[in-house]
Amino acid sequence: MDSDSFVYTTYIRTTPDEVWKALTDPALTRRYWGVAFETEWTPGASMVWDEGGRRTVDPEQVVLAAEPGRLLSYTWHTFTPAWAAAVRLDREVYARLARERRSRVTFAIEPSGDTVKLTVTHGDLEPDGTIKGLIGEGWPALVSSLKSLLETGEELPEPPR
Known part of the structure; x- marks a missing residue:
């Protein structure tokens, strides 16, 4: 693993098209992520x-890239004071995040027998940056909830803060 990347892979019993839909459909992303993309x-x-x-x-x-059922990539979101306040982020942590370069996330979607191999690569990270530490916990929880939603119809409950 590169020092400026975080990589997480899982296997989901579903189809590539269903993974794509779960990554791009606002009604679904809101369920397991709490975010809708326009x-x-x-x-x-x-x-x-x-x-x-x-x-x-x-x-x-x-x-950055959008190939339905295969690949999705975009720049990571902008950290704003309103976002930091809403997620109860400490001011010092927010200040560190706001100084870091913009990163990107890529979802590689590959058929694998009766499952789909989903690899999330969050790259262009500051090697010792704050965001790298946060996503190290965030992506596994988020992808687990996505997997649960696709396999059972129910996302995981949001962990307590």
Whole structure:
């Protein structure tokens, strides 16, 4: 694993099209992630993150690649004071996050027998940065909830903060 990347792989008993839908359909992303994306899902399209009614918009928040059932990549979201307050993020931690370079996330979707291999790569991270530490816990929980939703119809309950 590169020092500027976090990689997480899981196998989900579903189809590539269902994984794609779960990554891009606002009704589904809201269920397991708490976020809905407003975008055209085409390379270069802007992305608005809607999280509990808080809309995060930034010209550098864009789709990088979108191949339905195969690959999805976009720049990571913009950290704003409103977002930090909503998630009860310490001011010092927020200040460190806001200084880090923008990262990107890529979802590789591959058929694997009766399952789908989903690999999440969060790259362009500061090697010792704050976001790298946070996503190390965040992505496994998020992908586990996605997997549960696709396999059972129910997302995992949100862990207590």
